[in-house]
Amino acid sequence: MRIDIITLFPGMFAGVFRESILARAVAQGQVKIVLHNLREHGLGRHRMVDDYPYGGGPGMVLKPEPLFSAAEAALKEMSEELGAEARIPVILLTPQGRPFSHRVAQELSHLPGFLLLCGHYEGVDERVRQHLATDELSIGDYVLTGGEPAAMVVVDAVVRLLPEVVGAAAGEDSFVAGILEHPQYTRPTIFQGWEVPSELLSGNHEEVAKWRRLQSLRRTWERRPDLLSLAQLTSNERRLIERWQAEAKRARQPGTGGSGSPQFPPGQELGQPSQEQ
Numbered sequence: 001m002r003i004d005i006i007t008l009f010p011g012m013f014a015g016v017f018r019e020s021i022l023a024r025a026v027a028q029g030q031v032k033i034v035l036h037n038l039r040e041h042g043l044g045r046h047r048m049v050d051d052y053p054y055g056g057g058p059g060m061v062l063k064p065e066p067l068f069s070a071a072e073a074a075l076k077e078m079s080e081e082l083g084a085e086a087r088i089p090v091i092l093l094t095p096q097g098r099p100f101s102h103r104v105a106q107e108l109s110h111l112p113g114f115l116l117l118c119g120h121y122e123g124v125d126e127r128v129r130q131h132l133a134t135d136e137l138s139i140g141d142y143v144l145t146g147g148e149p150a151a152m153v154v155v156d157a158v159v160r161l162l163p164e165v166v167g168a169a170a171g172e173d174s175f176v177a178g179i180l181e182h183p184q185y186t187r188p189t190i191f192q193g194w195e196v197p198s199e200l201l202s203g204n205h206e207e208v209a210k211w212r213r214l215q216s217l218r219r220t221w222e223r224r225p226d227l228l229s230l231a232q233l234t235s236n237e238r239r240l241i242e243r244w245q246a247e248a249k250r251a252r253q254p255g256t257g258g259s260g261s262p263q264f265p266p267g268q269e270l271g272q273p274s275q276e277q
């Protein structure tokens with residue numbers, strides 16, 4: 001796979017792509033990552049890449065010419081390497097984009113390559129969205145100073161799905177089966193008095209698998225109930241969740257002393273250890 005990135009700040013990527021699993025994937029030739037400095041396509045003696053917004057307002061807007069020129073150069077190189085018939089998506093990173101998810105990462109991981117455009121300042125000229133980008137992705141409902149951290153997130157999530165990058169581990173990820181991953185433990189079996197659940201020490205694969213599935217379900221129900229409607233669950237599992245729901249409802253009723261549904265969002269504040277049960 002080849003991933004090209006157009007950015008005003010190529011230096012930001014150096015550490016990320018030179019460390020850990022991404023560096024190994026690059027070294028093994030699983031992925032080639034090519035950075036293009038937008039400044040090199042800037043206009044005039046000052047290599048201008050941004051300008052004031054028409055109609056007024058704060059901040060600067062990325063001009064269309066440098067982005068189109070950088071993208072054309074990148075796409076030419078990419079199709080020479082990947083073949084003229086390869087469909088190469090041009091993806092603008094922006095908080096207004098389609099939400100990035102495990103499913104989108106999977107879609108991208110099957111492509112021979114794609115081009116990422118990192119926006120900056122107040123945004124990019126609308127003609128870039130309309131006539132250059134084929135897709136727009138957002139990594140969450142918050143605004144970053146630029147698309148670079150978002151590009152790193154997309155590259156990381158996609159590359160780890162390539163064959164042999166993290167191997168079988170990717171199959172157990174949160175979201176793969178539409179629900180969150182089960183808790184993980186390693187040695188020692190007792191740390192500061194806190195024990196590893198006995199089911200995991202049993203050596204009985206069936207018991208381990210059953211415990212993990214139950215924990216995944218419970219965790220998803222507590223933290224991300226929104227995922228459950230689309231998850232692949234057995235009818236027994238659906239009934240179990242209905243029981244948890246009924247119990248939580250009962251606990252919420254006045255006089256029962258319950259604190260209500262144990263859902264993770266939006267109740268828990270940062271810095272508080274979660275209430276494991």
Ligand code: ADE
Nearest residue numbers: 093094095138139144150
């Ligand atoms: N650029 C700025 N904020 C962003 C976000 N949330 N996702 C993707 N790109 C962005």
